[in-house]
Amino acid sequence: MNEGLKHTPLYEEHVALGARIVDFAGWAMPVQYAGIVTEHNAVRQHVGIFDVSHMAEFRFFGFEAFSALQRIVAGDLNKIDALGSALYTVMCDEDGGIIDDLIVYHTGDLEYLVIANASNREPDWDWIAAHMPADGVESVDESDRTALIAVQGPEALKVISELAGADYEPPARFTIAEAVLDTKPVLVARTGYTGEDGVEVLCRMQDAAPLWRALLSFTEVTPCGLGARDTLRLEMGYSLYGMDMDRGVDPVSAGLSWTLAMDKGDFIGREAIAGIKERGPERKLVGLTVAEGIPRHGFAVLHEGTEVGKVASGTFSPTLGYGIATAYVPSGLSTPGMVLTIAIRRKFAEAIVTRRQFLKKTSLSPSAS
């Protein structure tokens, strides 16, 4: 196994820790170490670290970088006018189909860093390159020389601050800043995919393993794999490209209207999306909770015996203790509280429509109820 798969600089660390390795987007990645539930709980209660070095990093420099990217993404880069700030947004084609979801960081006066899904590295790069002006922007794919470690959980900032030394001021939520962690120069972004407070640390390839080990030297830190990453993000209602959306769906149907800046000026897909907003989407991505059984990707979703959709994302929620899922259903069935059915192999399980954020109270929102 694992032949022909790409390795991050932390691959040997995962093997040494006894991780179960799987193929994710052509990369040999750890799906779990001690166990998905154990790792999930470690992030919710203490702090976990994730190797996400397989993700794509692109940097754009120049006088035209702002306007070029402003045309390409559907969100408003004016929101990240302040240096160091970050924006979660989607990138669409002319039909409004989602090419990827990504975060844009305003890293310099005429400079933007984009972090995108590993599975979309090539299509994203090709799409952006095809839509760049002839002059005024230099585009660099930094993915092959950038490692990325996510440090997430209520104790994450405590660990990062200890590694950064006295007088360290962590960046504010959704901002990125330079730092030195355990003598290594890094970028620390106060962003994440778990719903807990924490950071994502960009470092040089050669610093990844030393930094990983430095983090693991803290007894409260647990190494976490892609399995826990998935249960954590789904509990929060965060979308996963390839499961919750793809090129065939628009942001409105996908529940990502909140990321759109329809009034910022023109962007690719704006017209198509405006049309969908005006008519109202035919189908919507909803949350579903299942008391008996675990919904999984591809399972049929039924209403009064008729199939109306399929499970997009589905798993067992370790924090809530029951099955959770997302699915595209007809808009008429998308009201929270509606009762649908999910076919789980030979059985039919009752599924209640909910909002996609299943878990409300985390270290990011400690007073939520």
Add this chain to the structure above:
Amino acid sequence: MYPENLRYDKEHEWVSLEGTVATIGISEFAQDQLGEVVYVDLPSVGDSVAAGESFGEIESVKSVSELFSPVTGTVSEVNASLDDTPELVNNACYGDGWMVKVTMDDSSEVDGLMTAAEYETFVSEEA
């Protein structure tokens, strides 16, 4: 390595016999392979089970496995604790992680199952 007082089948279940009542669970090897158990789907009291046939399912976050009955008979008891605490299967697979009790049609059926030593050999060859 595997409890000597139990019998085992090729699907990695163990059987403990008292009179005609067989208690069934999964072995240490099976729970380790599965990982953290998050859901167990068991039959109901009164259901018939047949040796070699599926009687339920056991799930981890990432996988689903069928449970095959090692014996033939009628389900007399089901471990209700596994509803709230499925991780008992991982932590106490031969004790509190038991799954069902079956009143066997013919208790000599267990003679056809593997001993602990035979099961250990079987596991080492399969792994």
